[in-house]
Amino acid sequence: MAQTPDAVLKDLKAKKFKPLYFLYGDEPYYIDSIAEILEQKIVPESERSFNQFVVYGKDTDLAGVLSNARRFPFMADLQLVLVKEAQKLVGLDQKESQERLAEYAENAPESTVLVFCHHGNIDERKRFVKAMATSGVVMQSKKLYDNKLPDWVSSFCVAEGVKISPKAIQMLVSNIGNDLKRLSNEIRKIEVNLRVDQGIDAEVVERFVGISKDYNVFEFQKALSVRDVLKANRIANHFCSNPKDNPLAPILIILYGFFSKLLLLYASQDRSERALATQLGVNPYFVKDYTLAARHFPLPKIAYIMGYLREADARLKGVEGGSMGEAEILKELVFKILH
Incomplete structure (x- = not known):
């Protein structure tokens, strides 16, 4: 039922507008981007003061939104009613109000473009969602992997x-x-x-x-992957000296992903660049980084490293390691990976 952001953007580019848009999901980028396009495209700038209504969910209720949507545009063909943060809209979670919205959607006036920007998920089985999908657009904006x-x-x-x-x-x-x-x-x-x-x-x-080309997570991962002790420790020391700009949690996530992909490489039957790029889910340009790392890390060592990473994550969360700080955890992890 729900359309993809790409499909909606394609229609907007072709100036194919609908009377209803319900934009929802856990990735705000596409919701906000499409709302911004509608703000710029639906009502000419000279008419926006009386034919464009932008409200926030916490400041209004569904009854007020529908009342605005049912009015006629002033000396124009179209008006825009845009509800930002619609997840906070009073009445949207109430069955009676949802029925009113469904009734509106089933007979939506062509003179109004009504847009809901809902940050979070919604049950697409609800009647009002189905009605909006029939007469307008329901779009889900999913977080990218x-x-x-x-x-x-x-x-x-x-x-x-x-x-x-x-x-x-x-x-x-x-x-x-x-x-x-x-x-x-x-x-x-x-x-x-x-x-x-x-x-x-x-x-x-x-x-x-402001991202250093020499002291970043990508270069740190690369140094570890070829067991460059000097470079890896130099970058680790930089991270420890600048903890605010280099928190440990994201570093652990990236390293865990890298060594997990090394495990996939060992399990792959087809070692061609294209096959490995597909198997590992990386750009073909970076396949050589993984094949090179595999020469430095035999399979048993990678298994140990996965354990070291889980141990470091547990210590960071205070589960193990007592009062170890981020710098101490990182330095110990680097030593275990390289030696």
């Missing part, structure tokens, strides 16, 4: 018309994580400072985002 982030950054840059190197992608993803809004904002911030025909590489990311 971490292994899909590099492809998302690459696609975003293609859409923006800017080239980006695989290492720059990895630096952004490793240090920013699963935050599409921040990723998109950082990329756009970089674009503003690029010269004509200049792409985004590691040096550009370091200069404009």
Whole structure:
């Protein structure tokens, strides 16, 4: 029933608008982006003061929203009623109000575009959701899996018309994580400072985002993967000296993912670059990093490392290790992985 963000964006680009939009899910980026497009496209700027109503769920109720939606636009063909943070809208969780919304959706006026931005999930079996899907758009915005982030950054840059190197992608993803809004904002911030025909590489990311091209999680992982003792300890010491900018929890998650993929590599029958890229869920450019790491870490050692990572996570959460701090946990982990 629910449409994907890509499908909705395609229709909006073609100026195919619907009278109803119910945008929901646990990934706010697409919900907010589509709402922003509707704000810019539905009502001309000169008419927005009297034909565009933007309200927040905590400040109104469903009855008031529907009352605004049923009014006629002032000397125009369309009006926009946009409800942000609709998960806080009074009445949306009440059966009687939901029935009113379903009745509205079944006879939605063509002169109003009514939009609900609902951060969180919703039961698509409810009558009002089904009615909105029939006469309008119900879109689910799902959180991306971490292994899909590099492809998302690459696609975003293609859409923006800017080239980006695989290492720059990895630096952004490793240090920013699963935050599409921040990723998109950082990329756009970089674009503003690029010269004509200049792409985004590691040096550009370091200069404009503030992520060191030498002291980042990606380089730390790479140093560990080839058992470069000096470099790994140098980066670990940098992390320990700057704990606010380099918290341990995300580092453990990234390392756990890397060594988990090494286990998959050992289990793979087809060791071709394309097959391994698919099996590991990584860009083919990075397959060589895993095959190289496999030469340095035999299978039994990887099994031990997975245990070390779980132990470090438990200590970080206070389950084990008493009063060990993040720096001490990290240094001990590096020693165990490398020796």
